Amino acid sequence: MSDFNHTLAFSVPFETARQAQIAQRALDPDPILKPSELSVEYSTEDTFLKIDFKGRSDRVIRVAANNVLENLKTVVECMDEFEGQKDVCI
Amino acid sequence: MVQLDLHAKPGKDYYLSIGLEGSANKLGVGIIRHPLGNLTPTNKAEVLANIRDTYITPPGEGFLPRDTARHHRNWVVRLIKRALHESGIRGTQVDVICFTQGPGMGAPLQSVVVAARTLSQMWEIPLVGVNHCVGHIEMGREITDSQNPVVLYVSGGNTQVIAYSRQRYRIFGETLDIAIGNCLDRFARTLKISNNPSPGYNIEQLAKKGKNFVDLPYTVKGMDLSMSGILEYIDNLANDLFKGKKNKILMASSGQITVEDLCFSLQESLFAMLVEITERAMAHVNSNQVLIVGGVGSNVRLQEMMAIMVKDRNGSIYATDERFCIDNGIMIAHAGLLAYRMGQVTELKGSVCSQRFRTDEVFVEWRD
Incomplete structure (x- = not known):
């Protein structure tokens, strides 16, 4: 897709590599609604979650990036509340 | 087993x-x-x-x-x-x-x-x-202990008559356009009444005060039903009422038709259609149990009308309260x-x- 000439890259730090992987796998399954206009790739590097947006316009990237950040907030809140709490009465 | x-x-x-x-x-x-x-x-x-x-x-x-x-x-x-x-x-x-x-x-x-x-x-x-629909059905069965009922699933997004056969919940009839709850919700919006706790609940309360029945279109299509036309029709009536436009339909022998009358008439018409297709489904699958699930299922008038039909067939009706219906x-x-x-x-x-x-x-x- 050579006409994806707009890009944006996020690098999100987590406390552990496992957290970064969990975040990746929580976000990764959902398909991109318009694959002809945008691609989003998730990967991890040590404790970092890397998100690469490539799209036809900065507009589609902005919308997608906003959405990813919203979802990421849920993931992080979930980790804050429940990580290591499996054997605890909450 | x-x-x-x-x-x-x-x-x-x-x-x-x-x-x-x-x-x-x-x-x-x-x-x-x-x-x-x-x-x-x-x-x-x-x-x-x-x-x-x-x-x-x-x-x-x-x-x-x-x-x-x-x-x-x-x-x-x-x-x-x-x-x-x-x-x-x-x-x-x-x-x-x-x-x-x-x-x-x-x-x-x-x-x-x-x-x-x-x-x-x-x-x-x-x-x-x-x-989601299977969730409603299974919870309804568990709460009410109904064995093999015909299921009427009525909510804001879905309107289906369902019966179980060979490891599938099969759809016998459904809406061809909007869901019944959507029809009620949108009429509530036309009336600008509160959405708290739910628009359908507030329509139900208004309908209790309705006295005059206004004839509305009745749109059962075989085992299916259609509700968008009814909504448009009653929306127009309500708008005429608010604008004070003269409309013969809005005159009853006892005086002007009220918002309460419209809510009452809408409920009666829609629920009659549901009862009709549910009864036909019961005859088809030879069942005398009806289970009502989904948010609209908490409407007491719907439960009442369904109970009258089921009683005629010597059957039983099962419904749950808002904790499990909604x-x-x-x-x-x-x-x-x-x-x-x-x-x-x-x-x-x-x-x-x-x-x-x-x-x-x-x-x-x-x-x-």
């Missing part, structure tokens, strides 16, 4: 399931416990927590996908926390985390599944995606746990939600 305990954990005499529901404007988290063995009236599922938070919009406004998703994101983790707290259980006791996979609004569904995926990975508990997490926990007990799990890659997910797509492995 179906074997429900082939996947039981050794040394444990129960299963625990967490259910997350967010397909429309209700966000629900439920925790249910199943004892080992088949579920019977003496070996029942136990509700440990059933919490709901509803996104309520101002009068005259419906809920939009984006805003609803924001509401769910805002609350989902807090609701899970509260449900865990109320039930007093630990994560180590939980067998499965269930989420609504569809049908419903895309963005709200997606906002909830993200939490399910995260928790599932952190606590290493499998996921099960649940069909969208909730417990039904997702329950239906998902039934699937889990048959060995079904949903991999992360397969956990994508879908706005369209028909009731009859689900393989009902847990029933004979």
